[in-house]
Amino acid sequence: MDSVPELLSFAAHVFEKHGGMAEQDDNHVMALLPPGLAQTLDLPEEVQLGGGAMPLLYGSPVLDRLIRVATEEIPLVFGRIEVPYLKKAGFEQLIGQDIVFTNGQARVTSRAEARASYMVLTCRYVALSDERKEGLVEAGMHESTGAIIEDLETLWSEFSSEIYTPGKVPPHFPVHLEKAISNAMQKARVLTEEKLTDFINSMRRRLRRDVKNTREYYEALRKEMESSLSRHNLSEAQHQERIAKIKDLPREMAQKIEDLQQKYKIQVRLKPCAALRFLVDVVYVMVEIRFRKYTRTIHLIWNPLSRRLDPLVCEQCHKTTRSVHPSIEDSRIRLLCHSCA
Numbered sequence: 001m002d003s004v005p006e007l008l009s010f011a012a013h014v015f016e017k018h019g020g021m022a023e024q025d026d027n028h029v030m031a032l033l034p035p036g037l038a039q040t041l042d043l044p045e046e047v048q049l050g051g052g053a054m055p056l057l058y059g060s061p062v063l064d065r066l067i068r069v070a071t072e073e074i075p076l077v078f079g080r081i082e083v084p085y086l087k088k089a090g091f092e093q094l095i096g097q098d099i100v101f102t103n104g105q106a107r108v109t110s111r112a113e114a115r116a117s118y119m120v121l122t123c124r125y126v127a128l129s130d131e132r133k134e135g136l137v138e139a140g141m142h143e144s145t146g147a148i149i150e151d152l153e154t155l156w157s158e159f160s161s162e163i164y165t166p167g168k169v170p171p172h173f174p175v176h177l178e179k180a181i182s183n184a185m186q187k188a189r190v191l192t193e194e195k196l197t198d199f200i201n202s203m204r205r206r207l208r209r210d211v212k213n214t215r216e217y218y219e220a221l222r223k224e225m226e227s228s229l230s231r232h233n234l235s236e237a238q239h240q241e242r243i244a245k246i247k248d249l250p251r252e253m254a255q256k257i258e259d260l261q262q263k264y265k266i267q268v269r270l271k272p273c274a275a276l277r278f279l280v281d282v283v284y285v286m287v288e289i290r291f292r293k294y295t296r297t298i299h300l301i302w303n304p305l306s307r308r309l310d311p312l313v314c315e316q317c318h319k320t321t322r323s324v325h326p327s328i329e330d331s332r333i334r335l336l337c338h339s340c341a
Contacts, residue, residue: 006189007056007063009269011049014070027051041065058186059318064178070272071181078169079278082160083304086113091285091302091309098309099300102341104291104326104333116282116301117143117173119180120153122274123188125195129266130206133199136273137191139184142301143277146179147313148187148320155305156278172279179318185272192270200266207264211257218253222246280305289333291326296333316340 008029012022015031022031028051038045042065049056056062088111095106119141126134140152164170174180225246229239283302288295301310311322314337325341327334 004057004189006192006268006270007058007185008050009267010070010185010271011056011063011066013269013271014066017073018069025051028053029056037069040069058182063182067178067181067185067272071177071275074272075274077274077276078164078173079276080162080164081156081278081280081305082162083281086281086283086304087302087307091283091300094302094309095287095300098322099312100323101289102323102325102338104289104324107288107290108285109288109297110286112284112286114282114284115172115279116303117277117279118149118152118156119143119177119184119278120156120276121181121184121188121272122276123185123192123270124273125188125192126269127196127199127266128269129199129203130263131199131203133196135195137188137195139187139191141180141184141187142310143174143177143180145310145313146183146318146320147311148183149303149306149310152305156276159305161278170279173277181272183313183318183320185270188270192268196266196268203264203266207260210260210264214253214256214260218249218256222249225249285309289326289335291333292328294328294331294333298335314340 005026008024008027012024012029012031015022015029015033015037018034018037020031020033020037022029029049031047031049033041033043033045033047035045038047041062043062048054049062054062091108091111095101095108120138121141122136122138124134124136126132138153140149140156141147142149225242228234229242234242280303282304285300285302286297287300288297300312302308303310311320312324312335313319314321315334316336317340319337319339321337323338325336325338327336327341
């Protein structure tokens with residue numbers, strides 16, 4: 001299984017920032033790590049990630065450890081969002097609207113007010129090709145489940161907030177954020193691809209244009225050189241030299257095209273650069289799921305920032321979903337996304 005190029009760039013950045021040496025190729029990173037960093041990451045001091053040796057993929061233990069090291073040093077702000085209202089009733093109507101349980105029955109049994117923690121992760125991307133483009137993307141998520149919350153990065157600023165000073169941060173924030181950070185990085189990658197659509201298309205258009213011009217140039221050159229072979233003033237040695245040059249034109253053209261492909265090759269680096277973590281008063285909605293002869297009780301979260309139920313996370317691939325497909329495994333209900341069902 002091939003490693004994700006953006007994750008290889010992320011790994012190389014973490015290695016270099018913490019005193020290592022890294023060299024990235026198309027499908028792998030070679031690195032020399034200081035003993036302390038190697039121990040923290042549980043990697044050998046001389047390591048190759050990707051290229052079939054040790055894949056670097058979303059959800060892999062190696063990525064989780066890299067994220068942990070990276071996020072230990074990015075700027076963090078802790079706070080609390082003040083919400084004026086928590087929904088008291090009418091949650092039954094939101095099931096089937098905010099979250100759909102396909103082929104299963106869902107019944108609201110109770111509600112309880114609680115406090116949940118969310119994060120907005122800001123990532124910086126740099127795209128390198130014949131030109132350079134960089135920018136920021138933001139992804140918001142529920143810290144405990146890792147569910148991506150649509151528009152959280154803009155919604156929170158519409159409410160009053162309190163920022164905690166260092167040393168005054170309450171103990172309500174989760175310690176283990178590997179799942180949430182991994183999902184946020186994946187979302188950031190999707191957002192980055194969207195931001196870079198015009199840039200990528202521009203580089204591809206320029207590559208096609210330059211390749212076309214190169215092919216036309218060498219075709220015209222071949223015809224000109226072939227027509228010159230009929231000249232009577234060419235010596236035998238010149239004639240043979242001209243033939244050899246004509247035969248070499250395809251190789252020379254292929255090399256020029258390869259150079260153009262390298263020139264317009266696009267490399268994208270994506271890394272976290274800041275995080276806002278905040279507490280929000282929410283409503284836990286207890287729901288009984290019935291599927292076939294089995295039942296299971298879960299809690300949904302009514303989010304006062306979005307004024308809707310938060311999505312769930314597939315219990316197999318961990319992707320965020322609002323279309324939930326119950327499945328039976330080991331005599332219990334599992335909640336899956338459409339792709340995993």
